[in-house]
Amino acid sequence: MGNEEKFKVGIERLKRICGSENELDFCSTSKDVEPFENFIGQERAIKAMDFGLKMEATGYNIFVAGAQGTGKSTYTESTVKQAAKGKPVPMDWCYIYNFNDRDNPMSVSLPAGKGKVFKKDMEALVSELKILIPRAFEGSDYRQQRDRIIQSVRKKLVDMLHEVEKEANDEGFMLQQLPGRVLFLPVKNGQPIQQEEYEKYSIDERKKIEEKMHQLQKKMNETMRYGQNLEKQGNGQIVELEKKIAYAAAEVPVNRLKEKYGDFPKILEYLEGVLKDVVENHRIFKTPGHSGGVEYTFQQQGHQEAQEEGGIVDENGFYFEDEESRFTRYSVNLFVNNERLSGAPVIIESSPNYYNLFGKIEYKSHMMSMTTDFTMVKSGALQRANGGYLILQAKDLLMDPFVWDALKKALKYREAIVENMGEQYRLIPTTTLRPQPIPLDVKILLIGTPIFYAIFSSDEDFEKLFKIKVDFDIEMPRHNENVCQYVSFVSTLCREGNLKHFDKLALARIVEYGSRLAADQNKLSTRFNDIKDIVYEASAFAAMDDSEFVDSKHVKKAIDERKYRLNKLEEKIHEEIIKGRIRIETTGREVGQINGLSVIGLSGYSFGIPMRITARTYMGRGGVIHIERETGMSGSIHTKGVYTLVGYLGGTFAKKKPFGLTAQITFEQNYQGVEGDSASSAELYAILSSLSGVPIKQNIAVTGSVDQRGKIQPIGGAVEKIEGFFDICNSKGLTGDQGVMIPDENIEDLMLKDELLDAVAEGKFNIYAVKTIEEGIFLLTDTEAGKEDDDGAYPEGTIFEKVAKRLIESYENRKEIENDKKDNGGTEGKEEEKNI
Template sequence: MPSVYKEVPVQELRGCVEPETLPFEHTGALEPLEEGVVGQERAIDAIKFGMGMKEKGYNIYIAGPGKAGLTYIARTFLEEQAKKEPTPPDWCYVHNFKQPDEPKSLKLSAGRGKELKKDMEEFINTLQAKIPEVFDSEDYRAKETEVQQAFEKRRREIVDELSEIAKEEGFILQFSQVGMVIIPANQEGQPMSQEELSELSEEEKKALREKSDELQEKMKAAIKRIREAEAEFKEKHAKLDNEIALFVVGQLIEHYVEKYQDEPEVLDYLKAVQEDILENIDDFKKKPESQQQMGPFPVQPKEAVFRKYDVNVLIDNSETEGAPVVIESNPAYPNLFGTIERQAWFGALFTDFTMIKPGALHKANGGYLVMKALDLLKWYLSWEAVKRALRDGVIKIEDLGELYGIFSTRTIRPEPIPLDVKIVLTGDPYLFHLLYIYDDRFQKLFKVKAHMDDQMERKDEAILQCARMISRFCQENQIRHLDRSGVARVLEYSMEVTGDRDKLSLELGDISDLLREANYFAGLDNAQFIGRDHVHQAIQKRIYRANLIEERIKELVKKDIFWVETTGEKVGQVNGLSVLMTGDHEFGKPNRITATVSVGREGVVAIERESKLSGNIHTKGVLILSSFLKERFAHNKPISLSASLCFEQSYGMVDGDSASSTELYAILSALSGVPIKQGIAVTGSVSQKGEIQPVGGVTQKIEAFFDICAHKGLTGDQGVIIPEKNVPNLMLKQEVVDAVQEGKFHIWPVSRIEEGIEILTGVPAGELQPDGTYPEGTVFRKADDRLREIAEIVKRFGKDENGDDKASADDGNGGGCPTCER
């Protein structure tokens, strides 16, 4: 190939990292990166700001690509920072003695929740043992007997007094099952019989009834006095029990009051416990062993009677260092807000405060809760509830069925717990934009956006940071460390992923998978360290597992089923290059692009567009071709032509503008009649001014065409034309680099369409001269001549029946052709 055409220097075909330039022997000798995050200064600054802003609404959304390791970065960085923050308090649920259906929440210092639970268990157990002993003691029995005897004496005195009055009036006081009865008496002091009563005169009977009525009133008064004495007895007995119980309970509870004197909520709870115990002291009088219940479903006394004195430790931060960082991978409503469990008993379901279970919001309260935004949005109820909790500043544990009216059963309503948590969502930037626009609450609640980058500048400092990060990863995952050659190959792979020799990938998920896979191959070799060969083998095996479709397409191309020519010359035919993606793998594919030009007025027509196999961007690229033709050739004549473009043997959608320059070369060849060398492939988009613009996937495209040429035989004239601005993106495999160095393959960078057409045809493109023509023998001159010829033909055949010239009769638009211009 003539040396007049500029080629890409061999050293710029692939970015390399020389192991000798790395200032370490292996990553095990490096100090692991503390924060585990590299190259994310912008995002880290935003995260620090969000963590520092304690005001309401400054929750964090970490936006970045899926493979950037968003959750890993969030966890590692947040955990390091959260250790410096104060540890949040414990939270417990206890029985509400005033409203049993509304359990109370208790706030305690970190680690004291389980202490309170243990202390309450000891307290109740001690009371169960001591109170029966006290009430069985001789002192208590003596005092109880004294009170009992006083009552009995008072009752006897009242009865004797009433009996004496009745006797004086000629009546007898008797006791029966229904109570006291006053009966008239005879001379002998015995109850009168019916015969004796009948023998009395009316005056005597009347006097007897009057006396009986008086005595009945006195008996009622006596009974009232007895009841008052009985009430006084019960009061004295209860006071005695209360004094005894208060002595025992007060003596025991005083220790806990002193212990929790700096916990005001606990003091209130202990006061309520003491009052309830005194009110229900009879539950403690019996010894535990005598309280066993008989029946088919025995219930433990603790469960039956003393369960209300339990303490449900909802959140225990005794072992938490700093603020908690919770990762919730399944943000369903119960997992976030907690649940109220139920227990079956005698065929029915019941619940109480001891069955309240915490959710992720409770565990992260006072710290940070990390979730994937998409996972949270999949649970619509959870998303709405989270926004409501952030707005109201409380965590409500509610039954999901009752909350949304699915079913209604009696349940408890725990007292809400104040919410002090920083929500950290991770997700795609596009998802952030959608939420910001369509969810009016989102922008009020998530005011901090931490945008993660997917690449960083390749500098010496960054390379060392990457090596330290690799060291941390190997240490955390307990895999082999990498030697210098292994690190160098990982860095080269990182450049391959970014498609830029001056950039390193920050897609940590992809890199971490590569390290694990390389460790596997190092294990097969029983190597001490992961070396370059192990990393390279992992990369190649990864490609091999995913490139079945690529190999099938290559096979079809090699068999000429997919027809791609690599030798000879043809008019209106050029090799284009495209990129195909199969999810986890992308590869290049050569395509024959053909163009035909004929007399007509249709302009440039893309067969893919007409057959609805063209995307919008490809359609735009075709329209640019028409603009280029106008700009180059319509300055002194109207353009009338019909040009047809086609991706041969393409049976799927075609999109993108990276083939627009290739299509233009085919049209210029078809117009000028100058053949194009088939050993050259082309990629690059073109502007209306003929500038060659950069495209994506240039490395894959070059390697795809090289493989075909290598299979059919390298002639030394073959190569690829690429945009000059894509040179920094080249990361070609060593096989291609070696072929270029040996002169068997060529890569030409071009910046204008004129450079490309000269390389493809070997004929100068031609510069526009002052007289509006192009030099003889140039490609543009031949194309210009052909366009003039077509315009004359259109003009000649465009006359109407009366001999009028249609081209002259139209509004100067070149015979009505939409692509023509005066």
């Protein structure tokens, strides 16, 4: 035991107790502390965010990177909303009908709130025109002028018909009208000649009659064609008259709007188009069924066909589903309405698929085809965030294959375009629109873990578009100011969630839990989601006990219960070890066998378990053979650790003679593979034990990586590894000499659980710290490693002397065997040397 004492770590260094350094002298409960309004422990991120939000230049979008639970999303949302309050409210955007190209709707901008007013003004204009235009056509002046045109046309038609009829009478024919045609019948004594009498005529007489009839028919056809032209001219005159009347009726209300929107040239141009279109299509404002023209034969026929299909076709051949839809062209699509904003918009899009982000063009189904118009152009998060901020989760952005490229395009050209994806793949033809793009001025904030930052960084455009990285740390220094902020955070949660407040010992537990999460006595974790969960659950347990305050036992219960909900696998493995199905020795000594330690992480929970590492050495030139590597079960970092220990062995024992042995190592009963180099020192101890024949204590588990000079380097998961071996020893029965050997540099990482600390205090369990392989092998074997003298020899009885002696014997035996084979004339195949 004497050898072990100098490597023992004192209990006061195994956990930094909160309150022992006056850390909580400023309060007695969380109720005494004011809520903390700022963000805790992220000075670097706060400065980067502040700079990024103030930069107005192109490309200064922001990527907020940090581990889960650090509060990066909450901070981003609150900070951006605060910054947005000081910025002006952006313009409203509307889409209006393009009278020059109906498939290319025009975009217009208006001050916030004016878009809705403009929309209502156009609705009022249409309603007014529906009254004014029919009323204008009810006036006597219009009817007199229309009747004059009609009477003039009809008189000319009648005169022409009379002229033809007179000529027919003079030639001995009478005119008979039938449906759709006019016949000329020969007469005799004022009566039509009957067929029997007509057949008695000679051929010449009948021929003359038919020639005259043909001439009369030809003249009648010419007269009918001329009459149709007269009708068209009359219709044209009536149309021009109606346009003049419609213009007079529509000019005043349209001019009234032009005066109101005189500061918006695009709207003035649009209103000119409205006036012109109203005049051209004035009939849609008239009373249904009122034609007013001479005949309107063709128009009536077209409308009749459309009515049979359940719709309307206007004078331009455009189809409308009902009467009201004919006025759609005069509607205003209020695309983005910012009337309710008091600053710049902040849009948080939780589902950034293509259409949610960039908008879409909706369709209606009609007669096996899809139709649309400019009123069915819908905005997306990008357009609603224009002039402000758009917050997206990086992970969600990668779920839709079209989104990232479209977002880059929008940021690069600073335009928000609405276009549907995959139009070319539709089986049913659709009407397509090309809405005018909207100028884009938006700052994008992507939130994600460092892994997603690395993924996006592989895109050459990413750094040009996202020049600001707001990097959230997972830990912060544990000093009095940050401890005070931690308590303030708890106070805030208690007030906002109507929770029970925490007493001083409970607050100390929370601070200690923060250091445990950070895996550092001098740090506090910034994974505030984890802290928040413990605060809420501890408060719940206090409520169950009807306690006034949350005390230390409630926090401990919350932590223990949280572990219990997640550690089923850990318990299963422990059960297998206790039953002996997984062999782990915690007493005695074994040659070439050692208890290493590993960490398993699953579903947000990590735990440590011991793993039996064995080494066998024998004659050969294979060097160090690692079974996991040979079978493809080890990762690259673990392989690097094995290479490193080979460097130590070669540099220590093969300076003058080759390493003439094969050493084979493995993790026994391991079927999942290994990664990491934290077991490299344990593997080296097992090899040294096998070479020297000196047994290793099985009551001490080992963790730590090694460099090529034999220095022990720190590793991760020290707390989990120590507690994992302790739990096994505790279940099997503590003997007082059991413990864990860790790198000296890992001591500051220790925040061990109370049960283990109690065992250390009672002398039932121990923590040892070493700095070199030499110290470690001495602790594990009670035998000095040995220091090389000037002649390259080691003191007798030391570990290294035994190893060197074994290697020399192996080398000489092999050399003797090779010489015997040569003397006997034998040949020996060249053995491939493996140097892993």
